[in-house]
Amino acid sequence: xxxxxxxxxxxxxxxxxxxxxxxxxxxxxxxxxxxxxxxxxxxxxxxxxxxxxxxxxxxxxxxxxxxxxxxxxxxxxxxxxxxxxxxxxxxxxxxxxxxxxxxxxxxxxxxxxxxxxxxxxxxxxxxxxxxxxxxxxxxxxxxxxxxxxxxxxxxxxxxxxxxxxxxxx
Numbered sequence: 301x302x303x304x305x306x307x308x309x310x311x312x313x314x315x316x317x318x319x320x321x322x323x324x325x326x327x328x329x330x331x332x333x334x335x336x337x338x339x340x341x342x343x344x345x346x347x348x349x350x351x352x353x354x355x356x357x358x359x360x361x362x363x364x365x366x367x368x369x370x371x372x373x374x375x376x377x378x379x380x381x382x383x384x385x386x387x388x389x390x391x392x393x394x395x396x397x398x399x400x401x402x403x404x405x406x407x408x409x410x411x412x413x414x415x416x417x418x419x420x421x422x423x424x425x426x427x428x429x430x431x432x433x434x435x436x437x438x439x440x441x442x443x444x445x446x447x448x449x450x451x452x453x454x455x456x457x458x459x460x461x462x463x464x465x466x467x468x469x
Contacts, residue, residue: 324381339441340364346452348460350468356393357452363389364444371437383426390419404466406459414455418447
């Protein structure tokens, strides 16, 4: 039996999880310091011409900017919150993308391995930050910058034309 989204919202545990998620996102937005320099800006060249995935990439850039701002201002709370959110959203994004590609018979083995590798590195950084262990802040920003270049510019462009040929825009 398939439940409508409105019915799901009325289930207490789901309602509570949505409340927690919205509260955390609101807290991140309030403390993100978006008036600082934005290092990770959306560029037209990032577009893969699939609206839902482009929007997800914009959200990833939003988290990356918050992380960059937190690093620059030594705001450990904001850094931790945004790393958690980035990892959760990146997992969702990668799974979403892999499901679409699988649905259209695209070989995702190599792509899935790249996703797993990026998430593993992100987890290692997040683990150090959450435990208040030393980590090189410049190395973190370098990793995130390279991750954007590898993920959006190179990896995404490889399959976008394939999906576009299947009328996915």
